[in-house]
Amino acid sequence: MPVSYLSKRLSPYVRVAAIIVVAALLILAGARVQSWRTYGPRSRLLTLVNPWNPVSETGYTARLVEIEDGFQVDRACAESLQKMLADCRTAGRNVVITDAYRSVDDQLVLHDVRVQSLVDGGLSPEQAEMQVARTIAAPGRSEHELGLAVDIVDGENPETDKTQAETPTGQWLAANSWKYGFIQRYPDGAEEITGYDWHPWHYRYVGEDVARNIYSLGITLEEYLSLFYSDEAQVEIDQTSSYG
Template structure:
């Protein structure tokens, strides 16, 4: 599917999280045997979360949450510097990003940055163009806005405006679609980005939480500690920060 088709399908079915609990009686009978295992797991998770809470600074810039419900803070400021491919990024993440790109190269993987920091005006132009595409197909403005916001993020709520997110492709596959996940570069990033403090920000199956379609090319810097925990537990930044009661 093209991105716009994926966004349309996602928007028409959002949210996808199952809330129907009517027919779970059979499944509930299986839970008794798992109580010991579940208790151990809960205790381990609680211990892990307690350790994390002691380390987390609520003002840590690396953990700023930006999404449809949490726009970029009015007082957000950061210095941007040039990076490979002609993009700009927040100055503090250039080192980790260089390390990640170099590590991939040592394994024969060529990573290519195609989008980094975007000004509010640039994000607005991208969003307006997506809206025009949908209204040109006969959709009302409201429907175009709703569907468009799942593939092009609403200005003021895009991580690209933070300078801490990067769209990454590879010379042999430059399209921003789900197919990137099946490339060597896409697989390498999914398995290794956390080592350098980056997370796959919009994973598959978590659309009902992030509000954004699966984007295997979009990586966000959160620092090594947070990235490792998010990766190991297969959770989103939203879930991670909610557990820490930071948002």
């Protein structure tokens, strides 16, 4: 039976759906091949830390260098971060880093101060813990302890809240960060997967190839890892990788 005859017999909806499915499969196949070719063993840049995966179980050690204003990051992402900040400024944005690497002790202080402020405001300690858990990682479970995460805001509106998505800096970063290897780590609508509310100010370095794939597929790091590394234990990362 000629293909042209078949295609005429199919409803437009079925044809559109078929095209979308084939396109999605091609993108996934391309991303997978690219990932294997580029990385081989899982790079330390893909270390997963979230409420269910503490830093202590990853075997990861941050290799710190200072970037600006006294903030430190893992040296694997320093150059890309500085290039991104420079290009963002060249584009006329007032971009400011508000946090980068944090030690476990830094995270403990940050967490406890926020809990205490809510308790002072009238919540019970249990309620305060639950509320804080949606935005601040428990000590030992923050990506900031890897040195691969940065909080970046607009100098005209330096709030770490959802309004950051509307600022000129927030919009520039959302559109361009993947080109420098950074992803918006906690997107809107992915709270059940990432464990955190939408953080339009929090960017995580994963390397340029992976960032491009995650951005183009519109998925989270958790979903990317389960797609491409599902048969590999989370803790088995390659500390000797030349990619960081």
